[in-house]
Amino acid sequence: MNINKTTPWFLVLCLTLLSGYKSVKGSISPSSEPTKEDGMIGFKPKTLFVFGDSYADTGNTPVIISPSWRFPYGITFPGKPTGRFGDGRVSTDYFAKYLGLRTPIAYKWGRFARPRQAVKKGINFAFAGAGVFDTIFTVPTASMQINSFERLLQKNVYSPADLNCSVAFFSFIGNDYIKYNIFNGTSQGRPALIRRVVKQILLDVKRIKDLGVRKVLVVLSPPQNCVPLYSTFKGCNTNNTFTKLHNSLIREGLRKLNDENNDKSFLMLDLYKAFMTIFKYRGVPGISTFPEPLKACCVGRKGGNSCGDVDILGRRLYSLCKDPKSFFFWDNVHITDEGWRSVFSLLLPDSRF
Numbered sequence: 001m002n003i004n005k006t007t008p009w010f011l012v013l014c015l016t017l018l019s020g021y022k023s024v025k026g027s028i029s030p031s032s033e034p035t036k037e038d039g040m041i042g043f044k045p046k047t048l049f050v051f052g053d054s055y056a057d058t059g060n061t062p063v064i065i066s067p068s069w070r071f072p073y074g075i076t077f078p079g080k081p082t083g084r085f086g087d088g089r090v091s092t093d094y095f096a097k098y099l100g101l102r103t104p105i106a107y108k109w110g111r112f113a114r115p116r117q118a119v120k121k122g123i124n125f126a127f128a129g130a131g132v133f134d135t136i137f138t139v140p141t142a143s144m145q146i147n148s149f150e151r152l153l154q155k156n157v158y159s160p161a162d163l164n165c166s167v168a169f170f171s172f173i174g175n176d177y178i179k180y181n182i183f184n185g186t187s188q189g190r191p192a193l194i195r196r197v198v199k200q201i202l203l204d205v206k207r208i209k210d211l212g213v214r215k216v217l218v219v220l221s222p223p224q225n226c227v228p229l230y231s232t233f234k235g236c237n238t239n240n241t242f243t244k245l246h247n248s249l250i251r252e253g254l255r256k257l258n259d260e261n262n263d264k265s266f267l268m269l270d271l272y273k274a275f276m277t278i279f280k281y282r283g284v285p286g287i288s289t290f291p292e293p294l295k296a297c298c299v300g301r302k303g304g305n306s307c308g309d310v311d312i313l314g315r316r317l318y319s320l321c322k323d324p325k326s327f328f329f330w331d332n333v334h335i336t337d338e339g340w341r342s343v344f345s346l347l348l349p350d351s352r353f
């Protein structure tokens with residue numbers, strides 16, 4: 001596929017149809033200057049591709065293996081389980097909303113049906129448990145997710161013009177590190193692992209860009225220790241040396257990639273900053289209040305139980321809070337609908353969520 005041969009009218013389509021671009025003169029040499037209404041992305045995208053893990057998955061993980069398809073997942077929105085890991089919308093939904101797009105359809109590994117109209121708006125390849133390398137779960141890694149995307153491109157599902165009006169959301173939060181924790185990895189070995197993970201992330205996002213996607217938004221890691229899973233009644237371990245290393249290597253890598261291309265193809269979403277702010281202020285002033293931000297709304301009653309587990313008689317093996325809106329964390333690792341709304345309100349304040 002030769003992207004360079006795209007004729008200029010393709011570009012115009014992307015800018016005019018969507019942003020109500022100001023002047024028709026722009027069609028001769030469309031300005032690439034972002035307008036305020038185009039926000040952080042700099043243009044109005046038509047298509048969103050998502051690669052990631054459970055923070056971004058909108059239903060790819062199969063019903064038989066995933067609690068996300070069971071009550072009480074989805075109780076806030078839309079009121080029933082949809083395969084999302086939370087009580088409602090997840091990062092993908094809020095990011096799509098920010099772009100003015102509908103949430104892209106879930107890829108549904110192994111049974112991808114391809115309703116063409118919906119596919120044109122993008123696809124979510126994110127799969128719970130995924131990392132950039134193999135994790136403790138047998139799920140598609142970042143590279144495998146990109147392979148699926150590439151196979152669609154080979155079938156010409158998207159024209160170069162479609163791709164030039166597209167954005168990718170790349171959100172791998174930390175399953176590579178969770179695996180290391182479970183296998184008792186040492187502190188000394190961790191910086192080397194972080195370097196390997198970040199190197200792979202940079203290769204992956206560059207590959208997405210090289211496949212023709214216009215901009216790639218890379219999600220930085222939130223403080224890895226500050227989830228209910230690793231917290232005690234005293235709070236979380238705020239020594240975030242390792243998360244900071246991960247994030248600073250990504251920043252540095254993306255800066256280099258942007259410099260090489262002399263453009264701003266790679267953007268970042270700083271979940272670290274957002275989470276820390278929310279923990280500090282127990283919410284976002286004027287948006288949300290989380291009296292105990294490190295506590296989960298839905299928790300297993302005993303060690304081995306998790307949110308959504310029931311015994312053979314159908315009795316709940318978990319406790320559920322009364323008001324998920326007053327919780328940032330939904331379960332031991334995932335964020336509530338209100339939590340994500342708060343994060344995006346903080347990070348993309350020029351929009352209303």
Ligand SMILES: *[C@@H]1O[C@H](CO)[C@@H](O)[C@H](O)[C@H]1NC(C)=O
Nearest residue numbers: 003004006011012030032164
């Ligand atoms: C994509 O669109 C931008 C802005 O309209 C343009 O500068 C760029 O050359 C286009 N790229 C391709 C590969 O068509």
Ligand SMILES: *[C@@H]1O[C@H](CO)[C@@H](O)[C@H](O)[C@H]1NC(C)=O
Nearest residue numbers: 136179180181182183184185
């Ligand atoms: C990790 O360490 C714990 C406690 O020492 C041990 O019970 C567990 O088997 C170890 N796990 C692995 C994968 O080595």
Ligand SMILES: *[C@@H]1O[C@H](CO)[C@@H](O)[C@H](O)[C@H]1NC(C)=O
Nearest residue numbers: 187188190238239240241242
């Ligand atoms: C934080 O953790 C790192 C890595 O284990 C360690 O080298 C450093 O001394 C710790 N910092 C503090 C303030 O405890």
